Amino acid sequence: FCSMRVSVVLFSLFVIGSFAIFDPELEQTRLVKFSENDDGVWVTVKQLLDLKQAGVSFKDITDYRDRTAVEVPEGPALPNQPQQKTYVNSLLPELSTVNMQSNVETLSSFHTRFYSTTFGTQAAEFIHSTLKAYASDRPDITVDFFNSTTTKPQPSVIARIPGAVSTDIVILGSHEDSVHIGALGRSPGVDDDGSGTVCVLEVFRVLVDSGFKPNRTIEFHFYAAEEVGLKGSQAVASAYADEQKVVVGMMQLDMTFYDGINNENVVGVVTDNTDDSLNAFLRQLIDAYALIPWVNTVCGYGCSDHASWTSEGYRSVFPFESQFSQHNPYIHTEKDTLAYADLDHGLEFAKIGLGFLVELAATEYMS
Structure with a gap:
């Protein structure tokens, strides 16, 4: 999803969310990304759930933002066709x-x-x-x-x-x-x-x-x-x-x-x-x-x-x-x-x- 669509959705959710009952867990912020190459956007849990309801998929990278990627071992060759x-x-x-x-x-x-x-x-x-x-x-x-x-x-x-x-x-x-x-x-x-x-x-x-x-x-x-x-x-x-x-x-x-x-x-x-x-x-x-x-x-x-x-x-x-x-x-x-x-x-x-x-x-x- 393009950043413009995400920004529009987030603004809409901010307006809607301003009328919601306060919940400490829902007001926590998380760092989420919407494509493999973006740096992520900080949103509240409430906004995160509403993004999902709006059909926007994402990954929560809050706990992995400082992780260094590693190169994994290459898997073995795949069969050319089903054999079993x-x-x-x-x-x-x-x-x-x-x-x-x-x-x-x-x-x-x-x-x-x-x-x-x-x-x-x-x-x-x-x-x-x-x-x-x-x-x-x-x-x-x-x-x-x-x-x-x-x-x-x-x-x-x-x-x-x-x-x-x-x-x-x-x-x-x-x-x-x-x-x-x-x-x-x-x-x-x-x-x-x-x-x-x-x-x-x-x-x-x-x-x-x-x-x-x-x-x-x-x-x-x-x-x-x-x-x-x-x-x-x-x-x-x-x-x-x-x-x-x-x-x-x-x-x-x-x-x-x-x-x-x-x-x-x-x-x-x-x-x-x-x-x-x-x-x-x-x-x-x-x-x-x-x-x-x-x-x-x-x-x-x-x-x-x-x-x-x-x-x-x-x-x-x-x-x-x-x-x-x-x-x-x-x-x-x-x-x-x-x-x-x-x-x-x-x-x-x-x-x-x-x-x-x-x-x-x-x-x-x-x-």
Whole structure:
């Protein structure tokens, strides 16, 4: 978004915000940026939330403004095409919309999952306990909270299936928080991003139940505080970069339950702030494993957690529920419920996510 539009929106929000009830947390200032190369603008949390409601995406860089960027290790070569079709196709029927619905009903039962609330922490604890239950018979699998002062009190959650041959990492991610225009208003967040969260949970369940032991390490990420500037994913991605971890590729699932205002029923392949080579492979995965076609789309800077990985120099992709202009109009409101959700549409994204993990975690080792 151009600086002129941001300035106009900020001025409008200043006028509107001058009539709001004072809240100490909402009056705190944060440094946010609207493109990779801008230096950032200081705004209040109230203005930040209203910018999001106005459709302006951004990253909160307050805690990273003095960080020196590091060069991350280059990931291994990507496959030319999907190579594990027989195995992946044997797992796809195990993915269940019944499980996805049950989990999203629990997630949306919290008044909100906003990161600074008790509910937000409880949502993270639910995700953690669900992962632990799914992996109860697999002592090799770890499930951990990733705590960060930038997202406190809500932790991110990371589940890890270790690689048998390589410590290189393949990541499937989502975000666990939700938001309402009033920050603490009712925010069921079924689509944004309960949908991506339960898709990732379901892929984890199926891979664990199948006994799959990848050659490369697989991680399942559930990020805290995405809605206020990608804070959770920035904390994780910057830590991985500082530790010089090798990431083969990262896929973000954020909003998968809505098939477009015009019911186009497509996968939007986000082409900005993502990796071209991994996008080419993503399109092949969609063709191989999904029942719906893909279209290219753009979502703007900082629209979801994949952007944190791109900023650190890692390859990332973001398959979206529709063309971005056609996305669910009820997000960030009390109407983001199952009433406007299509779980069968979401199932296609779980298929893509499962294929992504198996193909990249097995490639180069399995025939």
